Amino acid sequence: MDKNDLPLGFGFALAQNPEAMRAFSLLPEEKRSQIVQQAHSVSSKSEMQSLVNGLSSSD
Numbered sequence: 888m889d890k891n892d893l894p895l896g897f898g899f900a901l902a903q904n905p906e907a908m909r910a911f912s913l914l915p916e917e918k919r920s921q922i923v924q925q926a927h928s929v930s931s932k933s934e935m936q937s938l939v940n941g942l943s944s945s946d
Contacts, residue, residue: 897926900939907943 893901901908911919922942929935 893923894926894929896929896932896935897923897939900935904939904943907939910942 901911911922914922922938925938926935929938
């Protein structure tokens with residue numbers, strides 16, 4: 888997966904949550920791809936924040 892594949896809102900939300908960014912970067916490629924697919928279907932800022940916040944709480 889190329890970093891350019893990340894939805895813009897997802898990238899911004901990750902940048903605002905360093906713990907979630909770290910958790911995302913440590914995931915296997917397949918799991919990261921699944922999360923990016925989910926991010927493509929998000930329709931609001933609050934949904935995106937929930938998706939990203941869920942990354943940091945799912946250790």
